[in-house]
Amino acid sequence: MFYLFLDLLKSQTTEDEFEKILKDTDDDIKFNRVSFEKTTTLKEYIRICAICTKLYSRTVKKI
Numbered sequence: 359m360f361y362l363f364l365d366l367l368k369s370q371t372t373e374d375e376f377e378k379i380l381k382d383t384d385d386d387i388k389f390n391r392v393s394f395e396k397t398t399t400l401k402e403y404i405r406i407c408a409i410c411t412k413l414y415s416r417t418v419k420k421i
Contacts, residue, residue: 363404367411379414383407 368376391398
């Protein structure tokens with residue numbers, strides 16, 4: 359399921375966007391979950407990644 363999600367995300371974004379989305383997802387997890395000693399399930403990772411994808415697509419202007 360996780361690899362299918364990543365393949366789908368990668369096919370819908372550019373390489374640069376894909377890397378930034380994954381970095382933002384990892385940063386969010388490190389800041390909000392690891393600092394509070396919570397574990398992140400695969401389902402939660404996908405949910406957080408989907409939120410970061412939506413935020414990124416709203417903030418980036420496409421010319």
